[in-house]
Amino acid sequence: MDKKIKVLFTIPNFKNAGSRYVLVSIIKKIDTTRFEVFIGVEKYPEHIPNIISKDRQILIPRTGKILKDISTFSKILKKHKIEIVHSWDYKSNFIKALACKRSSVAYLYTKKNDSWSKRWFVKSLLAKHIAYDNPEMKNKFFSGLLLRNKITFIPHGVDINTFKPKKLKEVATENFNICTVGNINKNKNQLFTVKTLIDLPDFVHLRLYGKPEPNYLKKLKEVIKKNNLEDRVHIKGVVPNDELPLILQNQDLFVLASKNEGLPVSVLEALACGVPVLCSDSGGGSRFIFKDKLGGKVFNLKNSEVFIKEVLKYVHDKEFYKTKTKEAVQLAHQFDICKEVTSYEKLYEKII
Template sequence: MVGNDPSVKGGMTSVIVQLLSYDWDAHGIHMSFIPTYIEGNPVRKVLFFAKSLLHIRKQLKRFNPHRPDVVHIHMSYRGSFVRARIIHQMCKCANVPDIVHMHGSEFSKWFSSCREKKQRQIREFLSEVNRVIVLGDSWKKRIQSIEPDTTIQVVHNSVKIPELDKINQWNNTTFQVLYMGVLIKRRGVSDLFDAVAMLRDDNLLGNMRFIVAGTGSEEVLLKDKVKKSNLEDVVHFTGWVNGDEKALLYQESQAFVLPSYNEGLPVAVLEAISYGLPVISTDIGDIQAAVHDGENGIIITPGDISALVDALNGIHQSSKEPKEHGRSKKRRKRSR
C-alpha cells in the first residue's frame, strides 16, 4: 500500500491509518506500507517521493521474494494524481495489478479544469488501472462520466464503533457543537461562523459553544473572522487532534456540524454518528447514505446560512428532551 505518510493531516490519512491498524495477518495477508507523500516545502516533498520510488522499484523486482501480488494506491488529485500515475506505470511495467483508492472529492472539478492533454492522461489512467475504489455511488457516476471504461468498486468509509461507556452523554451545562476536519474554503466553516453570529444576534445561542478541531490554509482567516465578529467567547480552536484527544471531543460534544460545499462521505461524519451525535450537514456527495434528515441529523443546502441557523437552533432545543439523544427533529421555520 502506498499513500500519505501518517503525519499528513486529512481524511485520506485517516483511512490509511485505519488500514494500517487492521490485523491483516489473521487473514493470511501480509501488507507493507510505503509512504509517498509528506508535508513540507517542495524540495522535501520531491526528495521524499524520489526515495519512495526507489523503495517501490525494489519491491516490484521480478525476483524479489516479497514481490507484492497487488499494489494499493491512495490518491486524491493534482500532485497526488501525478504520483499515482508514475507508480501505476511502474506496476504496469512490472506486470503487478494495482488498485487506486480515490479520496479527492473535487477530482471531477479538477478534471474539468485540466487541459485536453492532461484529461487524456487521466482517462487513460482510469481505464488502465485494475480497479478504482470510490467512496460512494455519486462518486461512481462522476468517474464513469469521465471514463466509462473504468472498473469501479464502491467501498464506503467505515469507523470502529466505540465502547458503550464512551458514547456521548448529554451535558446540561454546555451544548457543545463540534467541527472536525481540515480548515479549507470548501469546508464552509466561514458559513458556520456567520450562522453563530446570527444565533447570537437573535438571542438564540443560550449555552451553545462551538469547537473547531483542525488546521489548514484557512485557519488564520477563520480565526481573524471569529475575532472581528466578537465570537471568541463561544468559538474555540483546538488545532489538529488524534487518538484519545479526538475521542474525548466526540464524547463531550452534543452535535456535529459539516457545512461543506464538496465531500464524499467523510470519516468524521461516521465517527460523530458512532458516538451518538446528531449531524448537521450539507446535501453533498454521499452524505445522505449516513445522515438521514430528521432521524439522526439535519440535511441543508450548501451556503444556506439561514437553514444552518434553523438546524443548530432546532437540535439545541431538542437536546432538552432526553429521548432525542442522537436524533433530531426536522428543522423548523425560523421567524425573525
C-alpha cells in the same frame, strides 16, 4: 496453509496525508492470515505507524524523472514480491500504475475526491480496479465502457470499538457545544458555522479542531473579533487521533460545512460517539449517509436561516435530541469498519 497475498498500501506520507487514519484503521483490521501488508510512503518514513514490522515499511523515492521513478518502483515491487498495490494517493499521478503494468502487479486505487482530468482517466485505464467511496462517482466518472466494469463502491467505515458513546446523554444544561473536526480552511468552510453563532443563543459555543491554514485562520479571527465571539469560538488546533473519541463524546452537535467532500469519516466518528450531525450538501457521500435522515441531516449552505432553525431544535427540544443521539449510534453501526475491510479483502482476492 495457502500463501499470503502481498499487498502494498501506498500513501504520500503519514505526517499530514488526509487518509492516513482511515488507512491505519483498515490495516489494523485486515486478516493477517490471508494477507501480508506492506506500507510505502514518498516522504517522512519516520511517521509510519508501528502497526507492521520495519522490514515492511518502504520509502518510495521520487525524483520527478518519469522513467527513473518507474524503474525504482518496479524494483521495489520485485524485491518484496508484491502482488497488489493499493494506492491511497489523492493525486492523479500514474507513475506507480505504469510501474505495476510493467511488473505485472495488480494496481488498485481508492477514489476519494471529486477531482477529474485526463490524468485521472489515464490512471483509471491503467488500474486493474478502482474503489470509490461516493456513490455519485459511478455515473460522474466511471460510466464509460472502458471503466464501468472495473469499479466497486466501498464506503468508508468507522471503528465502533474506538469511537463509541460514553452514554446516551441529554442536552447539556450549561453551554451547548457544537464541534467541527478537519483542516481549518476554505473548503472545510468553518466560517459558515462561525457566522451562524451571531443568531444563536450566547450559551451555544463552537469548538474547531484541525490544522489551520494561516490566511484562512486570519480571516476567521477577524470575523470572530468583529462580532464579539471570542468567548464562544474556541480554536483548538490539531489533536492526536487517539484523543478524538473522548473529545467527541463531550460534544452536543457535530457540524460539517464543507463545500466539497467524498464520504466524510469525521461524520461517522461523531455519529459513533452518539453526537448528532448537521452536514452540508457537499457531495453524494453526505446524502448517502443521511438518506434516511437518521442521527442528523444534510443542509444547504445557501440557506443559513434553515440551518439555524435546525440547530435550535437540538438546543431546545430534549426529546428530539435524545432520539437523534440514539439514531446516531445506530446509523454509525451500519458503517462498521469491519464491513469496509471485508469488502477490500474480497476485492484483493478477486483481482489477484
